[in-house]
Amino acid sequence: MSHPEIDPLPESEDVKSGAGAASTDELGPSYLTVTKTISSWVFTLDHKRIGLMYLVGVLFMFLLGGVFALLVRTELFSPLAILTPLFASTPEAQADLYNKWFTTHGAIMVFLVIIPGVPAALGNFVLPLLLGAKDVAFPRLNLGSFYLWVTGAIFFIYVLFSGGIDTGWTFYTPYSAESGTAVIPALIGVFILGFSSIFTGLNFIVTIHKMRPKGMTWFKMPLFLWATYSTAVIQVLATPVLGITLLLLILERTLGIGIFDPRNGGDPVLFQHFFWFYSHPAVYIMIVPPMGVVSELIATNSHKRIFGYTYIAFSSVAIAIFSFLVWGHHMFTSGQSTTMNIIFSGITFSVGIPSAIKIFNWLATMYKGAIVLNTSMLYGISFIFLFTIGGLTGLFLGVLSIDMHLHDTYFVVAHFHYVMMGSGLVGFIGGLHHWWPKMTGKMYDEFLGRIACVMVFIGFNLTFIPQFVMGSLGMPRRYYTYADKFEGYHQLSTIGSYVMAAGFFLTAYYLIQSLISGKKAPMNPWGGNSLEWHTPSPPPLENFYSVPVATDPYDYVGMEYDQATGNYSTIKPDQLPARREER
Amino acid sequence: MIAIPTILADSEPSFWLPAPVSNFAGPIDGDFYFVYWVSIFFLVLITLLLGIFMWKFRTPPGAKAQSHKDHHALLEVVWTGVPIILSVMMFWYGYRGYVDMVVPPNESISIVAEAQKWAWNFSYASNGAVIPGMSDDFNDVRAQIRAGALTPEEANAAEAKILEKAGLHVPMGVPIDVTVMAADVLHALFIPAFRVKKDCVPGRTGKLWFIATEPGIFDLFCAEYCGQGHSWMHSKVVVHETVEEYEKWLAVAGSYDETLPFADNGKIVWKRRGCISCHSIDGSKKVGPSWDGMFGSTRKFAATGTPGESIADEAYIQESIRFPMKKIADGYPPQMPVVKLTDKELLWVTEYIKSLGQNSGGTVSPRKDN
Amino acid sequence: MSGDVQPQDSNQQAGHGDGHEDGHGHSPYQAHHFDTMRQQFEAGKLGMWLFLATEVLLFGGLFCFYTIYKANDPELFKWGHHFLDKRWGATNTMVLLFSSLTMALAVREAQLGRKNRIIFFLVVTFLCGAGFMGIKYVEYSKKFEEGLFPGKYFAYENVVDAEEARMHEQEQQKLAHTELDLPQAKVVTELPKAQGLVLQPATPPMGLAAPPKEPDDHGGGASSSVTDAGHAPGLALDPSHLPPGPRPANAHVFFSIYFCLTGLHGIHVLIGMGMMVWLMVLASQGRFGPGYFTPVDLGGLYWHLVDLIWIYLFPLLYLVE
Known part of the structure; x- marks a missing residue:
């Protein structure tokens, strides 16, 4: 409704062949410049603008959650109180404060950053482009999802200002039923965020089903779409259960309905079942889309057809299906029955297989490729390494006997950080770099990009490898203070987190710098062949000047590189029209 | 303040796991190292391949891939099949180890561990004595060591003094059957040296059992987040060399000195x-x-x-x-x-x-x- | 043709002018107006089905709780369902079934484009929804009068208990006047409430998670206070509602589940009624016809789901035995 009609341009040969090193502005306004009022952003129905707004919001929340992570890590540098005395006087109040910090860090990172990160922010921008569509199926619902996300974020910020919340992001009863902190606003926030996630998923499923272009059968879709599709199914099917569970927890706190609180006749383990019925699949909401991103990164930057396409595609689907059947492995020590423990342990191993398949196929894709080690590829390679560690350490926790020892220790903390952050967020950042030129029309500084990636990689491993060790030595999680023998590990971990933070700040610096003074991005700077690289950077309002015809997204044979413009196209440089030489 | 060098000089006998002092420590450590070496193998394999491919096939922009082969059925079968076999093995080991941990043998000493915010209480079935965990006293000792007020030897003596009437005491070589309960919120009883852990769920009882295999004093933690005092809620396990010694301790510790005011x-x-x-x-x-x-x-x-x-x-x-x-x-x-x-x-x-x-x-x- | 929908056009606009401009951006004229509509209709329908799936799962969670608690404590449900009036429940079932019929007729009329009939059937459906909510109101207020609140506000005592409580209260008031000089004098004025809980039968813990034996806990304290304050003197129960046996422990859990299930369902009925009004407005503008009836169709799907959930709720809650 806020879209002014733009005239379709005469189809220039440049655009068709992809030789258009031309930015959109030479051909006509891009989606960024087509309208300039604030309301044209606030009420936009354009998926690209919504994706960009998501991105800004998610990155802001990432900063906020990251600050809390640094607070937590700094506090743990020593078993003595370090930071908390600045804000609270008694030891009790200091411990409470620490508990609020780690809860806030966890809740923000899970619900506001990683879950919406790839699907809502990157997915919104890229998905219709990959499909050659003009928008998602329900643009208004899409905008609605975004504002639901904003509402949820506002609830969380309200929680921060109303004294915080100290239940841990898992909201385990009965502690969450009796904690004196702002639990209800946080629960309402998560409930609303859940619906934001559901509507995004619903939108994507319908879009992928009904809006694929001519010639794009299911098995010609880019793998990112397979990943997004699998994720969307999880979002739609798992999130409502979380919604009703949190609703009942709110009622437990207000009315004491006696479902979860043993003092009212309820069962706390039941809460855990329902919580993890959502939250385990939610782990795959966080990891499967980055896997899709990495499939694109690896194939594009290796300039080689992705290896084992169908295996990767089906492994995404398999992960989505298995994800619903393994929630009980979070509760091996909770007192659920022995039989259930054994069944859940067995099924848990089945999730490992599709993950292994993906890793080996990515490796095979790199074999004999033409690997350009740009920033996004470095993130892709980091992803493979970190996800390998995250996945392998998951095996320890899936083995029933070992989990008796490792459950609720720092080993678990390190494991899920490798999966959720080392893989989920690194995939997200990699995707951000991959599509940054497409989103903004600007190139960032490759040199600083690589440095930052290496810093994040080193910092990350330095933060979390010591946590594996101290976890298996018996350091329980969520501890404000700890036995002296763990001090050295904590110090390494804290130093690592600073290195990582420096890497992220450097990233923020050069990305912002690229907006101000970055080179103009060509149409296809990486040599990708999926449809988003067949439209100018940034794309025009309705994405394509002419109806794109889907070809094989992983066919890089005909791609020629033009040194002068940094662009890939199907035309050899020496045959390019002279007009392009002037830049 | 920098304690990083202590990692290498630490007294723990192994880099990864605490001293194995229960009947479960052996099998669980065995499972752990099986998974560990499998993981190391795959991690090294994958990292090596990543490194080699990164190095060998790196090109400036614009180069062409040397091959466009995009499928190989045998490879797919291998890297699906091998993980499946290894997974089944891991599951089997874990299952075997776990089943042993579920059912305590008949002739065992029964102890009830009750958790509350933020203290442990251990009741001994044989004489009904209720012995506290005395977390606060142990925290005091910790604080004094850090403040430099106690030398390590003095600290050990102070802890031994506290342990005369506190902590979870068990004899060596006898099955101990611990029933865990919680009075308010979730807690979890965790003894790293024994490799056992069980959630204390209010309204339910849980069980764990073990046989201590070496005398000594070991850490006992609360492993399930329970609010403000979660990290202070630790105590010690004392393993007595003989049952007689244990019973002698229990008789003394379980009583109040009724001559006091x-x-x-x-x-x-x-x-x-x-x-x-x-x-x-x-x-x-x-x-x-x-x-x-x-x-x-x-x-x-x-x-x-x-x-x-x-x-x-x-x-x-x-x-x-x-x-x-x-x-x-x-x-x-x-x-x-x-x-x-x-x-x-x-x-x-x-x-x-x-x-x-x-x-x-x-x-x-x-x-x-x- | 695919990939050529104008999704940013809202449903109701798509049927009109935009169809002509649909051609821009791809080969013109080939995408016939009808083709576009069809694709859009299918997308909308798929979206609605997915949304209904999430609704089913939302209720599914509650049904799970119902199943688990019923499996653990069947007596509780046998006891509790005596307080639910089967006659009202059955009436409501009929009302909703009838409304589903009228909704289906409304969809059919929308497909035929008969404006007045659409509105007529929508109004009937709306009235059925209102009737359903009216009956729910009657049922709820009865529960509230009897103190059958969810959770810790649960305040029901059967007639004998209430009678005893009243006598006890009188006794305590007499005592209060004679024993003013005791140390607890200040508390004595509050004593009747505290005393009420002595009447609670010390029920043994049942089910998987019996509450710790704290006679001072919510159930007791709250129950007698509410009863005493409001309803005890005139407590007159419909004899048909007298439960068959003594009150089980955790009696409040049955009503928690009852109110959660019927409450969530009631909210959905209200949303459905709001939707009817919106559809009436659209219909009165003459928007629906053979080419465009998506909103009515989707609204119908939603209404049938709400109906279907009640069909499950009714036997699960009202017809336990």
Whole structure:
């Protein structure tokens, strides 16, 4: 409704062949410049603008959650109180404060950053482009999802200002039923965020089903779409259960309905079942889309057809299906029955297989490729390494006997950080770099990009490898203070987190710098062949000047590189029209 | 302050796992190292391949891939099949190890571990003695070591002194069957050296068992987040060399010295039964009201229990201990668990509160305690 | 043709002018107006089905709780369902079934484009929804009068208990006047409430998670206070509602589940009624016809789901035996 009609341009040969090193502005306004009022952003129905707004919001929340992570890590540098005395006087109040910090860090990172990160922010921008569509199926619902996300974020910020919340992001009863902190606003926030996630998923499923272009059968879709599709199914099917569970927890706190609180006749383990019925699949909401991103990164930057396409595609689907059947492995020590423990342990191993398949196929894709080690590829390679560690350490926790020892220790903390952050967020950042030129029309500084990636990689491993060790030595999680023998590990971990933070700040610096003074991005700077690289950077309002015809997204044979413009196209440089030489 | 070098100089016998001192430690460590070496193998394999491919096939932009082969059925079968086989093996080992941990043998010593915010209590079935975890005393020792007030030897002596009447004591070589319970919220009993852990769920009981295989003193932690004092809620496990030694300890530890004045025994009750974690005796505000100057003051009650007010006399104190949710002191959360004191303990602790000061009139409101 | 929908056009606009401009951006004229509509209709329908799936799962969670608690404590449900009036429940079932019929007719009329009939059937459906909510109101207020609240506000005592409580209260009031000089004098004024809980039968813990034996806890304190304050003197129960046996422990859990299930369902009925009004407005503008009836169709799907959930709720809650 806020879209002014733009005239379709005469189809220039440049655009068709992809030789258009031309930015959109030479051909006509891009989606960024087509309208300039604030309301044209606030009420936009354009998926690209919504994706960009998501991105800004998610990155802001990432900063906020990251600050809390640094607070937590700094506090743990020593078993003595370090930071908390600045804000609270008694030891009790200091411990409470620490508990609020780690809860806030966890809740923000899970619900506001990683879950919406790839699907809502990157997915919104890229998905219709990959499909050659003009928008998602329900643009208004899409905008609605975004504002639901904003509402949820506002609830969380309200929680921060109303004294915080100290239940841990898992909201385990009965502690969450009796904690004196702002639990209800946080629960309402998560409930609303859940619906934001559901509507995004619903939108994507319908879009992928009904809006694929001519010639794009299911098995010609880019793998990112397979990943997004699998994720969307999880979002739609798992999130409502979380919604009703949190609703009942709110009622437990207000009315004491006696479902979860043993003092009212309820069962706390039941809460855990329902919580993890959502939250385990939610782990795959966080990891499967980055896997899709990495499939694109690896194939594009290796300039080689992705290896084992169908295996990767089906492994995404398999992960989505298995994800619903393994929630009980979070509760091996909770007192659920022995039989259930054994069944859940067995099924848990089945999730490992599709993950292994993906890793080996990515490796095979790199074999004999033409690997350009740009920033996004470095993130892709980091992803493979970190996800390998995250996945392998998951095996320890899936083995029933070992989990008796490792459950609720720092080993678990390190494991899920490798999966959720080392893989989920690194995939997200990699995707951000991959599509940054497409989103903004600007190139960032490759040199600083690589440095930052290496810093994040080193910092990350330095933060979390010591946590594996101290976890298996018996350091329980969520501890404000700890036995002296763990001090050295904590110090390494804290130093690592600073290195990582420096890497992220450097990233923020050069990305912002690229907006101000970055080179103009060509149409296809990486040599990708999926449809988003067949439209100018940034794309025009309705994405394509002419109806794109889907070809094989992983066919890089005909791609020629033009040194002068940094662009890939199907035309050899020496045959390019002279007009392009002037830049 | 930098303690990183201690990682290498640490006394732990292995880099990854604490000293194995129970019957489960051997098998679990075996499973651990099986998964560990499988993981190391794959990690090294994948990292090497990544590194080699990165190095060997790196090109400037614009180069062409050397091959476009995009499928290989045999490879797919191999890298699907091998993980499946290894997974089944891991599951099988874990299953075998776990089943052993579920059912305690018949002839075992029964101990009940009850968790509350934020204290442990261990009741021994053989004589009904209730021995506290004394987390606060151990925290004191920790703090003094850090402050440099105690040398390591002195600290060990101090801990040994505390452990005379505290901690989870077990004899070596005998199956110990621990029933875990929780009075308020979730906790978890975790003894790293024994490789055992069980959640304490209010309204349910859980079981774990083990046979300690070496005498010594080992850490015991709360592993499930339970609020403010979660990280302070630790204690020690003492493994006695023989059953006789253990029984001798139990007989002494389980008794109060009834020759002491009531108030002195009351102070022991305050520490032993966990009152200490919520009620201070110096006027500082914890989860519950301080006991300092409480006796004889006028208590205001919040609307969540029975509203109104009353003088804090003996009847009030004893009612508040027996039925903590009945009258909630205004300004404090309704969180006090029911601590089942014996009649004598109740008497002693009442006397102790009395001894902590008595206000002359009914003018002091509980809020001023802070 | 695919990939050529104008999704940013809202449903109701798509049927009109935009169809002509649909051609821009791809080969013109080939995408016939009808083709576009069809694709859009299918997308909308798929979206609605997915949304209904999430609704089913939302209720599914509650049904799970119902199943688990019923499996653990069947007596509780046998006891509790005596308080639910089967006659009202059955009436409501009929009302909703009838409304589903009228909704289906409304969809059919929308496909035929008969404006007045659409509105007529929508109004009937709306009235059925209102009737359903009216009956729910009657049922709820009865529960509230009897003190059958969810959770810790649960305040029901059967007639004998209530009678005893009243006598006890009188006794205590007499005592209060004679014993003013006792140390607990200030508390004595509050004593009747505290005393009420003595009447609670000390039920043994049942089920998987019995509450710790704290006689001072919520159930007791709250129950008698509410009863005493409001309803005890005139407590007159419909004899047909007298439960068959003594009150089980955790009696409040049955009503928690009852109110959660019927409450969530009631909210959905209200949303459905709001939707009817919106559809009436659209219909009165003459928007629906053979080419465009998506909103009515989707609204119908939603209404049928709400109906279907009640069909499950009714036997699960009202017809336990």
